[in-house]
Amino acid sequence: MASQCTVFNPALIVVDLQEDFCPPNGALAVAGGREIAPIINSLLTLPFTTRIATKDYHPRAHISFASNHPPPDNKPFESIITIANPYNPSETQTSRLWPDHCVQGTPGAELIQELDAKNIQHIVEKGKDERVEMYSAFTDPFENPSVSTSELAKILKEAQTTHVFVTGLATDYCVKHTAIDAAKEGFKTYVVKDAVRGVDPSPEGCGAAEKDMEAAGIVMVRLDGEELGMVKARA
Secondary structure, eight states: OGGGOSOOOEEEEEEOOBGGGSTTTOTTOOTTTGGGHHHHHHHHTSOOSEEEEEEEOBOTTOTTBGGGSOTTSOOTTTOEEEEEETTEEEEEEEEEOBOSOSBTTSGGGSBOTTSOGGGOOEEEEEOOOTTSOOOSSSBOSOOTTOOOBOSHHHHHHHTTOOEEEEEEEOIIIIIHHHHHHHHHTTOEEEEEEEEEEOSOOSIIIIIHHHHHHHHTTOEEEOTTSHHHHHHHTTO
16 A cells, blocks of 8 residues: 555556547547546546656557558457567567557547646657557567657656556556556556546456456555545645
8 A cells, every 4th residue: 555655656647538539439439438537637636746648649650550451351459460579570469450540640649628638747649650559658568679668657757756546548458558567667556447448348358457457566446545545645
């Protein structure tokens, strides 16, 4: 628990609360995605050390877009491809193909208007390298070497962050990978269950993602839990 630590500098990360991920018109809309905005807005008023929003921000030629692959293996949501590290082809990752979404400079890439952006201190863009998938707001999944790394870890460390609270979209993809990488960076990491939604809400989707996060040491918390109570107590 946060209360057991002598230093408590919590940060809030709002993952990918963008138009293309929200109903009714998002290209890759997550059911209930827009409805978490008031919850996240309430969290943004709490005395976090720093408050960060992340954005998928893809070039049109991004490798995750089904439209950039030849048929028949180019079905959004269905087709799985193998991506090789451009600097080390022996290192590969499998990835699902998606509809075009969050393309740089388009309305779909913008944070939703319902999000109270005035309380966000930093916006971190991810997925800008067309050659690799990047669910995590920290870095792509390749390690030998990494291909695309954001400034998120630097921002958190410069703020002397000790604890990270993750919200946003989607539980089973970008929230999961961002939270796991936050834990890898050494931050005590929480996911606020009331303030996330997933692509696949089934036990095989979000249920499995929660198990993966818990296995990485991440704690799933509620709005009325002790952990967020510690944030409120900083006021």
